[in-house]
Amino acid sequence: MSLNNAMLEKYRNNFLQEVAGNVEQGDWVKMCMQCGVCAGSCPLGDAWEHSPQKIFMMIRANRREQVLSSDSMWMCTSCYHCVVRCPRGLPIPHIMHGLASYAKRLGLAPKSNPTLWFAEVFWNNMLKKGRVNELKLGLSLYFKDGFASGIKQAMAHQKLGINMLKAKRMAPMDMFAGHAIKDIFGLHKMIRKAQEIEAAKLEANSK
Amino acid sequence: MPDYDKKLGAYLCSGCGIGDRLNVSQMETTAKRDGKAAIVKTHEFLCSKAGVEMIRKDIDAGDVNHVIIGACSHRSKVEAFRFDRAAISRANLREGCIWIRPYTDEAQQTTQEMGDDLIRMACAESRYINIPEPSGEQELNKTLLVVGGGMTGMTTALESAKAGYRVELVEKAAALGGWMAQLHKCIPHRMPYANPVATNIDATIAAVNAHANITLHLSASVAKTEGAPGRFKIEIATEYGTSTTVEVGAIVQASGYNMFDPNNVPAMNHAKSADIVTNMELEALAKAAGDGPIKRPSDGREVSSVIFVQNVGQASEAKGHLPYHSGIGDLIAIKQALYFKTQNRGCETTILFNHLRTPGAAGEDFYCSGQNYEVTFRKGIASEVFPGSSLEVQFRDMILDEDTSQTADLVVLDVGMVPNSGPDPYALPLVADKEKGAAPVFEVTLDSILNLEYRQGTDLPHLKHGFTDSHFICFPYETRRSGIYAAGPVRRPMDIHQAMEDATGAAMKAIQALENAGKGRSAHPRSGDLSYPLFRKEGCTRCKRCTVECPFAAIDEDEKGYPQFNESRCRRCGICMGACPVRVISFDNYSVDSIGQQIKNVDMPDEFDEKPRILVLACENDAYPALDMAAQNGIEYSPFARVIPVRCLGSVNTVWITDALNSGYDGIILMGCSKGDDYQCHFVKGSEMAYQRMSQIADTLQILSLDAERVVTYEVAITDIHRAPRLINAMAETIEKIGMSPFKF
Ligand code: SF4
Numbered sequence: 001m002s003l004n005n006a007m008l009e010k011y012r013n014n015f016l017q018e019v020a021g022n023v024e025q026g027d028w029v030k031m032c033m034q035c036g037v038c039a040g041s042c043p044l045g046d047a048w049e050h051s052p053q054k055i056f057m058m059i060r061a062n063r064r065e066q067v068l069s070s071d072s073m074w075m076c077t078s079c080y081h082c083v084v085r086c087p088r089g090l091p092i093p094h095i096m097h098g099l100a101s102y103a104k105r106l107g108l109a110p111k112s113n114p115t116l117w118f119a120e121v122f123w124n125n126m127l128k129k130g131r132v133n134e135l136k137l138g139l140s141l142y143f144k145d146g147f148a149s150g151i152k153q154a155m156a157h158q159k160l161g162i163n164m165l166k167a168k169r170m171a172p173m174d175m176f177a178g179h180a181i182k183d184i185f186g187l188h189k190m191i192r193k194a195q196e197i198e199a200a201k202l203e204a205n206s207k
Numbered sequence: 208m209p210d211y212d213k214k215l216g217a218y219l220c221s222g223c224g225i226g227d228r229l230n231v232s233q234m235e236t237t238a239k240r241d242g243k244a245a246i247v248k249t250h251e252f253l254c255s256k257a258g259v260e261m262i263r264k265d266i267d268a269g270d271v272n273h274v275i276i277g278a279c280s281h282r283s284k285v286e287a288f289r290f291d292r293a294a295i296s297r298a299n300l301r302e303g304c305i306w307i308r309p310y311t312d313e314a315q316q317t318t319q320e321m322g323d324d325l326i327r328m329a330c331a332e333s334r335y336i337n338i339p340e341p342s343g344e345q346e347l348n349k350t351l352l353v354v355g356g357g358m359t360g361m362t363t364a365l366e367s368a369k370a371g372y373r374v375e376l377v378e379k380a381a382a383l384g385g386w387m388a389q390l391h392k393c394i395p396h397r398m399p400y401a402n403p404v405a406t407n408i409d410a411t412i413a414a415v416n417a418h419a420n421i422t423l424h425l426s427a428s429v430a431k432t433e434g435a436p437g438r439f440k441i442e443i444a445t446e447y448g449t450s451t452t453v454e455v456g457a458i459v460q461a462s463g464y465n466m467f468d469p470n471n472v473p474a475m476n477h478a479k480s481a482d483i484v485t486n487m488e489l490e491a492l493a494k495a496a497g498d499g500p501i502k503r504p505s506d507g508r509e510v511s512s513v514i515f516v517q518n519v520g521q522a523s524e525a526k527g528h529l530p531y532h533s534g535i536g537d538l539i540a541i542k543q544a545l546y547f548k549t550q551n552r553g554c555e556t557t558i559l560f561n562h563l564r565t566p567g568a569a570g571e572d573f574y575c576s577g578q579n580y581e582v583t584f585r586k587g588i589a590s591e592v593f594p595g596s597s598l599e600v601q602f603r604d605m606i607l608d609e610d611t612s613q614t615a616d617l618v619v620l621d622v623g624m625v626p627n628s629g630p631d632p633y634a635l636p637l638v639a640d641k642e643k644g645a646a647p648v649f650e651v652t653l654d655s656i657l658n659l660e661y662r663q664g665t666d667l668p669h670l671k672h673g674f675t676d677s678h679f680i681c682f683p684y685e686t687r688r689s690g691i692y693a694a695g696p697v698r699r700p701m702d703i704h705q706a707m708e709d710a711t712g713a714a715m716k717a718i719q720a721l722e723n724a725g726k727g728r729s730a731h732p733r734s735g736d737l738s739y740p741l742f743r744k745e746g747c748t749r750c751k752r753c754t755v756e757c758p759f760a761a762i763d764e765d766e767k768g769y770p771q772f773n774e775s776r777c778r779r780c781g782i783c784m785g786a787c788p789v790r791v792i793s794f795d796n797y798s799v800d801s802i803g804q805q806i807k808n809v810d811m812p813d814e815f816d817e818k819p820r821i822l823v824l825a826c827e828n829d830a831y832p833a834l835d836m837a838a839q840n841g842i843e844y845s846p847f848a849r850v851i852p853v854r855c856l857g858s859v860n861t862v863w864i865t866d867a868l869n870s871g872y873d874g875i876i877l878m879g880c881s882k883g884d885d886y887q888c889h890f891v892k893g894s895e896m897a898y899q900r901m902s903q904i905a906d907t908l909q910i911l912s913l914d915a916e917r918v919v920t921y922e923v924a925i926t927d928i929h930r931a932p933r934l935i936n937a938m939a940e941t942i943e944k945i946g947m948s949p950f951k952f
């Protein structure tokens with residue numbers, strides 16, 4: 001049984017409990033008092049389909065599919081506007097990211113979401129050498145939509161690139177291999193272990 | 208009216224800058240020559256021990272019995288200048304004169320004229336008042352009647368009994384406890400505000416039963432109330448046809464509330480299913496369950512899902528609904544949701560709220576507790592509840608903005624509190640003359656609770672929606688019937704702990720009232736006043752204005768239709784005095800003459816002097832203090848104003864206005880409290896009455912061919928310290944525009 005189905009089976013009609021049990025800081029969702037302050041504070045609010053307030057309400061109203069497949073929580077930039085204003089002190093961005101990552105694990109995250117895509121590129125880039133290869137990351141971002149638009153994008157940001165080179169903020173040699181951190185294998189081991197623990201926890205939770 | 212020779216002594220103070228700003232020796236002459244004061248003295252610090260001693264010596268020596276203080280405001284140094292056995296008048300030279308005028312040479316002359324006038328006015332008042340004395344009719348009765356044996360009534364009874372007063376407690380039902388006795392548990396009233404708490408009602412009932420000072424009348428009601436504070440006579444009738452008469456000094460009405468009938472909202476289908484219950488009905492189910500799971504009424508199954516529908520027929524303009532919100536329904540729902548969360552394992556519990564209100568100490572914490580227990584709070588407005596083995600609630604989700612529905616085993620309706628008051632005496636316009644109109648004076652739609660034998664009806668007047676009228680800001684327990692106090696949800700919707708605080712407050716007020724009645728003293732806001740309305744029967748035309756317009760129903764009628772004053776029901780507002788067309792009502796220390804003569808004794812410059820005179824009649828409760836505070840803040844106003852404090856704008860007799868116009872005043876300003884539903888008038892109806900009477904002044908002005916702008920009435924709040932002086936200055940400008948009055952002689 002897929003993890004998603006297992007969770008569905010286990011929590012049946014109680015998405016709030018599923019969120020509380022499996023999403024980072026999800027335990028807080030029940031404390032939202034629907035004042036809407038977060039919705040009014042989020043500078044990206046207009047770009048969201050559902051505000052944090054609404055997402056919390058949807059969770060309580062058992063709108064599982066709708067929430068997990070939504071791209072709303074992927075929009076959060078962690079600006080923390082909402083956190084400082086929420087009268088109930090909900091760690092809203094943490095919950096947003098928690099929901100996003102939970103959706104991803106269950107395979108419900110929206111397929112062609114640019115934030116999700118970028119997050120993956122970022123993660124893989126970082127994991128390779130234990131540090132971010134900015135040159136490659138930037139280039140993969142530019143060439144995301146194909147060669148032609150990549151050249152265009154790169155040309156448009158030419159000046160920025162040259163300035164970064166001058167300021168030694170970007171190493172041109174990174175184009176080839178890039179330098180790794182000292183014990184890269186140790187890092188990989190650590191991450192693997194962490195992922196195992198997390199997966200086991202979810203697996204256990206789904207029983 | 209006491210019979211004695213008036214010996215006037217005028218005492219001027221030259222302190223607080225008065226001596227620097229005004230020519231005090233000239234004012235001494237004014238007091239002697241114009242004011243006819245036999246003794247005139249000045250002291251540089253009149254409110255000091257030595258200054259007060261100087262006055263007291265003259266009183267003790269029998270040289271002075273009418274004291275005129277020319278110093279600060281009527282409202283300052285009241286304690287220092289309180290002398291028994293003497294009539295006191297005050298000339299407000301500080302706040303009323305030097306502090307509202309600039310300290311310049313040009314202003315000197317008009318400021319001095321103002322000071323001299325204030326002395327003339329105070330002396331005139333002194334000549335026309337008498338030393339007030341209690342009538343000797345008062346009685347001291349240290350027993351209270353408490354109507355209602357619920358939590359409010361029992362608390363009132365216990366508090367009064369503990370304070371050493373006897374209590375007659377009347378309860379309609381066969382047992383004490385009221386609604387509280389039907390509750391499973393209460394909203395917590397102490398930290399940590401997390402869980403419902405036991406009612407402990409049995410302990411309270413036991414304490415009432417055990418207290419030697421409390422006499423219980425169960426299955427009983429008040430069949431008749433006559434008399435006045437200090438001498439109420441109450442007939443208590445029981446269900447079994449017996450009756451007893453008790454005499455009490457004061458009354459507390461704690462008649463509580465009834466629950467709104469959910470059948471007024473047919474879509475809730477309360478009558479169609481045993482599993483659609485009101486919040487009060489749920490208490491019975493919870494009580495029956497003890498600490499075990501709550502069961503469905505229809506089939507006795509354990510409830511595994513419940514929906515609370517909030518605001519059923521509340522704060523709604525629809526017919527048959529309550530136009531207000533009871534305020535505590537959401538706290539009750541949280542409490543009851545926790546019954547399910549703790550007694551019914553895994554019960555899905557949803558509260559459909561609109562504006563979740565959690566007032567009071569428990570408020571926010573209790574709400575959070577509900578959320579911690581995973582009660583689901585959904586902002587939704589229910590449109591219909593469908594009966595069936597599984598109930599369906601149709602609602603609009605206000606956050607997700609969609610129509611949706613949810614099913615449950617049990618639905619709980621949050622219905623509001625309806626005050627249990629008697630019929631409002633003023634629900635219909637009063638018919639002044641019974642003989643003329645065959646129509647009944649009141650249409651009685653509710654059962655009377657007090658059955659007052661008063662000229663103005665059987666029960667406490669309502670404010671709105673059936674709740675008893677009281678001065679919300681200043682005197683919350685005080686009703687419009689002196690010596691009768693309202694406490695608990697009959698006054699406004701509230702929870703148990705608020706009601707208990709209310710009960711304690713009302714007990715204290717009632718004790719105060721009966722003690723005051725025993726001494727012939729007025730209750731608020733003229734607390735301690737010994738004067739009472741005196742009435743010259745020979746002149747009375749039996750027009751009944753006083754009996755109808757007294758806001759406190761202090762005046763009954765005798766068999767011949769003459770007014771019959773009940774001094775201990777009277778608040779000394781003087782509204783009857785303002786009403787009387789033949790001016791036969793007065794007080795020892797306040798009368799048509801005592802004000803009329805102040806108006807007349809102002810020195811009236813002739814038309815060509817370009818010195819207009821503006822008469823300001825300012826309510827002593829709000830407008831006059833506002834002007835005092837303006838002075839304290841250094842705000843100036845026209846030197847042509849002559850301000851006289853009045854007990855209430857309602858005490859203004861129109862004869863003062865006509866006399867003032869006739870004697871050459873150029874403008875008249877009346878300042879009273881706000882009127883209407885949100886009134887702040889300390890005598891409830893005085894300000895409104897004044898507006899009504901002043902609207903008739905227009906005719907007088909026309910006859911005298913004077914401009915209508917010359918007489919204006921304003922609602923002034925105590926906070927209007929900038930506005931009140933502006934109103935006076937505006938009148939000065941108006942006079943400049945329309946010219947001086949042609950009536951100066
Ligand atoms: S600000 Fe906090 S309490 Fe208010 S709606 Fe947002 S999350 Fe809920």
Ligand code: SF4
Binds near residue numbers: 044
């Ligand atoms: S932290 Fe995220 S959810 Fe909060 S205001 Fe910023 S972008 Fe919006």
Ligand code: SF4
Binds near residue numbers: 760762
């Ligand atoms: S003074 Fe006021 S309370 Fe007293 S009898 Fe007159 S109108 Fe009524």
Ligand code: SF4
Binds near residue numbers: 751753754786791
């Ligand atoms: S208002 Fe005056 S005249 Fe009229 S009934 Fe009262 S006392 Fe008599």
